[in-house]
Amino acid sequence: MKWKVAILTASDKGSRGEREDTSAQVIRELVEDEINGEIVDYRIVPDEMDEIMAALIEMSDYHRADLILTTGGTGLSPRDMTPEATLKVIDRQAPGFPEAMRLASIQVNPRAMLSRGAAGLRGNTLIINLPGSPKGVLESLRVIIDQLPHALQVLTGRMGDHDA
Template sequence: MRWKVAILTASDKGAAGEREDTSAQVIRELMEEEIGGEIVEYRVVPDDQDEITAALIEITEYYRPDLIVTTGGTGLGPRDVTPEATERVIERKVPGLAEAMRIGAMHKTRAAMLSRGIAGIRGRTLIINLPGSPKGVQESLMAIIDQLPHALAILTGRETEHV
């Protein structure tokens, strides 16, 4: 099954063209290789709650992806506002995914407990917040990647039976 995936990076330096977005490259590779994802949109926005919110809404409504994976803006800094922007647009939370990502990543890096990323649903799109570092992206995604196809199948109505 092919999943439509969008990647949204929240980064002031990335949006200004001052930093290469290596975290999004890790997401792209994992989505394509591990779950058969097709990247339908990739966007970089500044660490601004209104811009992140607007991008999530626009991507969800225009591209109708099965999954939006965000990277960046999940830490403790004053400009880390991706979870707050995500909360504005989701209709239902999926706390188990965020919990599993933190727990899984903490086995490798204790600092993973400082990530504030959330996961939730807008319409038939699952939105997952990941940290901004390539290592954080890898560790967080690998903690949940085996459950994503099933979650997306249930959410999109392609599968109605729970395994």
Template sequence: MVWKTAILTASDKGSRGEREDTSAQVIRELVEEELSGEIIEYRIVPDEQDEIIAALIELTDYYQVDLVLTTGGTELAVRDVTPEATRRVIEREVPGIAEAMRATVMQKNRSAMLFRGVCGVRGRTLIVNLPGSPKGVHENLAAVMDQLPEALLMVTGQYREQL
């Protein structure tokens, strides 16, 4: 099964071309190598709630990807609004994924408790917020990668077909 995946980066500097988006590259590598996923769309938007919301809706409703992985905008700074935007878009929250990421990464890095990312479902798409750093992306995504195929089977309605 090849999972159609989109990457959405929330970054003021990245959206202005002032910073290379290395976190998205880490996501791309992990999705392609560990999840057998295909990146269908990739976007960078500024840390603006309305722009993040619009991008999430387009990726889920128009592109109809199975998985959207966001990076950036998940800490405590005033401009970090990705979790709020995600909550406004999702229909059902999946708290266990975010909890597992925080719990796993906190064993090595106590500052992981400051990660505010959320996960949820919109239609038949799973949306997972990840931190903005390449290391944070790798650690958090690796913490839940083994459960993503099962979650995606459920979200896309294919779970019963696999039993």
């Protein structure tokens, strides 16, 4: 089963072309290799609440992505607004994803407790915030990647909650 996946990078420097977006490359490779994902949209926006929200809405409502993975904007900096933007556009939270990622990541790097990533549902789209660094993306996505196909099957109605 092919999943429609969108990748959104929140980065001031990346949006100005001052930094290569290696975190999105890690997401792309894992999604294509591990869950048979097809990237239907990819963009870099500055760390601005309105721009992040607009991109998430467009990716969900117009591109009909099954899954949106964000990278960047989840730290403690005053410019890090990705979780807040995500929480403003979702209908329901899915806290297990960020909880699992933080729990596993803290074992490797105690600073992972500073990550504020969120996750939730907008219609039939699952949105998950990942850290901004390629290493953080890899560690976090590896923790949850096995659960994504089942979550997406349930969310999109391709499987009931208790089918297995």
